[in-house]
Amino acid sequence: MQYRYKIAGGDFSNAGAVASSVKKTLRQLNIDHRLSKRIVIALYEGEVNVVAHAYSGIIDIDIDHERIKIRITDKGPGIVDIAKAMEEGYSTASTQVREMGFGAGMGLSNMKKNSDSMQITSEPGIGTVVELTTYLNGNEG
Amino acid sequence: MKISEIVNRLNLKVVAGADGLGAEVTGGYVSDLLSDVIGHAAEGNIWITLQTHQNIVAVASLKELSAIIVVKGSSPAADTIRKSNEENIPLLSTGLDTFRIAGELYNLLLK
Numbered sequence: 001m002q003y004r005y006k007i008a009g010g011d012f013s014n015a016g017a018v019a020s021s022v023k024k025t026l027r028q029l030n031i032d033h034r035l036s037k038r039i040v041i042a043l044y045e046g047e048v049n050v051v052a053h054a055y056s057g058i059i060d061i062d063i064d065h066e067r068i069k070i071r072i073t074d075k076g077p078g079i080v081d082i083a084k085a086m087e088e089g090y091s092t093a094s095t096q097v098r099e100m101g102f103g104a105g106m107g108l109s110n111m112k113k114n115s116d117s118m119q120i121t122s123e124p125g126i127g128t129v130v131e132l133t134t135y136l137n138g139n140e141g
Numbered sequence: 142m143k144i145s146e147i148v149n150r151l152n153l154k155v156v157a158g159a160d161g162l163g164a165e166v167t168g169g170y171v172s173d174l175l176s177d178v179i180g181h182a183a184e185g186n187i188w189i190t191l192q193t194h195q196n197i198v199a200v201a202s203l204k205e206l207s208a209i210i211v212v213k214g215s216s217p218a219a220d221t222i223r224k225s226n227e228e229n230i231p232l233l234s235t236g237l238d239t240f241r242i243a244g245e246l247y248n249l250l251l252k
C-alpha cells in the first residue's frame with residue numbers, strides 16, 4: 001500500500017497531521033502497537049522538521065507485509081553537515097520556532113532511535129530526503 | 142493514582158479532555174522542549190509545561206502520556222482544547238509555577 005501526503009513549511013497548526021493519519025492507518029492494519037508507536041514518533045519528528053526547517057514537503061509511505069518505508073522529501077535549505085545535524089543539541093531553529101518548544105536538537109536522534117534504519121541525503125539550497133525503514137515482523141530491530 | 146484524584150488533591154482546573162480522567166499516572170515529566178518529551182517521557186506520565194499550542198497534545202498522544210498540566214494559569218489555545226477532547230488526553234491548568242506544581246506532584250506520587 002502506498003500513501004502520499006503534502007506538507008507546508010511553517011504551518012505549525014497542522015504539524016503532526018500526517019503522523020496522526022498514519023497512526024490510524026497502522027491501527028486499521030493491525031500493526032503491533034509497540035512498533036506502530038515507534039513508527040509514528042519517527043514520522044512526527046520528520047514531519048515537524050519539514051514544517052520547522054523547510055518550505056514544503058512530500059511524505060510517501062510504502063507498506064508491505066514485511067516493512068514500512070517512509071520517505072520525506074522537502075524543498076528547503078538542505079543540511080550542509082549531516083553528522084553535525086545528527087548530534088543531540090545541535091539546532092538551527094529560529095527564535096520563533098524555539099519559543100514553541102521546538103529546537104532542542106533532538107528530533108533526528110529520536111528518529112534514528114525509533115526506526116530500524118534511517119538515511120539522509122541532502123543538497124544544500126535544494127532540499128533534503130529522509131528515508132526511514134522499520135520491519136514489521138519485529139525481528140530486525 | 143488516577144488523574145482524577147490528582148486533579149482533586151492539587152486543585153487543578155480541567156480545561157479539556159475530561160473523558161481521560163480515569164487514566165492511571167505512572168509518574169511525571171517536566172519539560173518545555175517537545176523533542177525532549179518525545180525522547181524521555183514515559184508512558185502514563187503527567188507532563189508539566191508552559192507550552193499551550195496544539196502540538197503538546199500531539200506529543201502527549203504519541204507518547205501515551207496520561208495528562209498535561211499547563212502552569213501559571215495560562216489558557217491553552219482553542220485548537221489545543223479541541224485536540225485534547227478528540228484524543229481524550231486531559232488538559233489541566235494550575236495557577237502555580239513549574240517549580241511549585243512539580244514539587245506538589247512529586248510529594249503526591251513519590252514521597
Ligand SMILES: Nc1ncnc2c1ncn2[C@@H]1O[C@H](COP(=O)(O)OP(=O)(O)OP(=O)(O)O)[C@@H](O)[C@H]1O
Pocket residue numbers: 045049050052053054074076077078079085086090091092093101102103104105106107108109128175176177
Ligand atoms: N528537513 C530539514 N531541512 C533542513 N534542515 C534540517 C532538516 N531537518 C533537520 N535539519 C537541520 O538539522 C538540525 C537538527 O535537527 P533536529 O530535528 O535533530 O533538531 P531541531 O529540529 O532543531 O529541534 P527538535 O527536533 O529537537 O525540535 C536542525 O536544527 C536543522 O539545522
Ligand SMILES: [Mg+2]
Pocket residue numbers: 045048049052103106107108176
Ligand atoms: Mg526537529
